[in-house]
Amino acid sequence: MTIQMTCPWCEDELAFLVDEAADELVCSGCAMRMQFAPDPEVTYGLLYASAA
Numbered sequence: 001m002t003i004q005m006t007c008p009w010c011e012d013e014l015a016f017l018v019d020e021a022a023d024e025l026v027c028s029g030c031a032m033r034m035q036f037a038p039d040p041e042v043t044y045g046l047l048y049a050s051a052a
């Protein structure tokens with residue numbers, strides 16, 4: 001599963017691979033990993049914001 005998000009390192013909107021085992025998002029551009037937000041509401045907010 002991937003989601004579209006703006007990568008702060010690439011400064012562009014890119015697909016992020018969701019690594020559910022590690023609770024991390026991996027940028028398809030720079031391979032930078034970032035953790036899911038600890039607050040589920042924030043994480044879902046990111047997901048829905050990217051889908052809107």
Ligand SMILES: [Zn+2]
Pocket residue numbers: 007008009010011014027028029030031032
């Ligand atoms: Zn990136």
